[in-house]
Amino acid sequence: MLGLKTVVLECKDIPQLLDFYGQLLKWPVVYNIDTFVRIQSKDTGMCIAFQYDEDYIPPVWPSQVGKQQMMSHLDFGVSDKDEMEAATKKAIELGAKVTEEQYGDGEWITLVDPAGHPFCFVLWD
Known part of the structure; x- marks a missing residue:
């Protein structure tokens, strides 16, 4: 069965996003290595993961020509x-x-x- 399980957010600071979404959603960590951490809803099983990317550039919202675009x-x-x-x-x-x-x-x-x-x-x- 094909289904969406995890949304992965790129970032330079995994602990920062882990702290933010972990406290906001109260989802526990279910997977943790140096460059990738995943939290999961106990109710739905949906996950958000944070993946280290040294070259991550935050998007501009709303979109602007010539600026880093939001992908999702x-x-x-x-x-x-x-x-x-x-x-x-x-x-x-x-x-x-x-x-x-x-x-x-x-x-x-x-x-x-x-x-x-x-x-x-x-x-x-």
């Missing part, structure tokens, strides 16, 4: 605006930044993690 981003579902607000506050406390440009009329909020990867909190039906 993560969407985390929230049940209502209160949960979105609480998740956003926690992410900022952990080192995320809300992006200047926002879209979606309050249906989602876009942030960047400490390594510059864009991610969103999205109201899911």
